[in-house]
Amino acid sequence: MRTIIHKADSRGYADHGWLKSYHTFSFAGYHNPSRMHFGALRVLNDDFVAGGNGFGRHPHDNMEIISIPLEGTLAHGDSMGNEGTIQPNEIQVMSAGTGVAHSEFNGSEVDHVRFLQIWLFPNKENVTPRYDQIKIDPADRKNKLQQVISPNPNDEGTWIHQDAWFHLTDLDTGNSVEYTLKGEGTGVYIFLLEGQLEVAGEILERRDAIGITDTTEVALTAKENASVLIMEVPMV
Incomplete structure (x- = not known):
């Protein structure tokens, strides 16, 4: 087993007033040659957007884009004709493929929104752009694993164009x-949303992360009540 630790305070940070964003990997004005990606996991942004603000319509291509709201309401619009909102206990995925433009705004004029923006390199380029949004039941991750993303349209959760699996879990102390x-040739990147967690002999605090390769299984133990995002991705 090989591990790499990314402490919360080692992330890049951008404060634009209305937007406060922590970057686990190099993004925009934050460039760190040692923090470019973890396998197919290219972007993990932890974003705070003030009320009445957001990202205007902008283009993407050949990227799998995942949004996970943590607090508040996120309003989405795109060039495929999708318009709507997503909230905590919902997952949004967008396969940019041959090209798509979208916007992400705070759905409230007053309250803030917090969400994770995650990008993965796809396993197939120039696919027809695709959008999906699902609701998930928090009871289904209470002291157990809840699959929210996989490569298979027939599996639990939603799917993307990559041999990747995302799970959430809420563990009591x-x-x-x-x-x-x-998968084969995959690693797992564990991001602690809240609480305190022991993984591979390491203690993670809120917003810490650990990347693990060269193993077939990983045990996670809550030292304090913990909410965790587990991302298994190809390493090549």
Whole structure:
């Protein structure tokens, strides 16, 4: 087993007033040659957007884009004709493929929104752009793994054009789950949303992360109540 630790305070940070964004990997004005990606995982941004603000319409291509709201309401619009909002306990995916333009705004004029913006390199380029949005039940991750993304349209959750699996779990203090890797040549990137977690002999605090390769399974134990995002991705 090989591990790499990314502490919360080691992330890049941009403060634009209305937008406060932590970058786990190099993004926009933050460039760190040692923090370009973890396998197919290219972007992991932890964003705060003030009320009445957001990202105007802008283009993407050949990227799998995932949004996970943590607080508040995120309003989405795109060139495929999709318009709507997403909230906590919903997952949004967009396969940019041959090209798509979208906007992401705070759905409230007053309250802030916090969300994770995640990009993965696809396993197939120039696909027809695609959008999906699902609701998930928080009860389904209480002290167990809840799959929210996979490569297979027939599996639990939604799917993307990549051999990647995302799971969420909410662990009570002292509880553990064991994650078994599903793919070949994959690694797992574990991002602690809240609480305190022990993984691979390391203690993670809020917004810390650990990347793990050369293993087939990983045990996660909550030292304090913990909310966790687990991302298994190809390493090549």
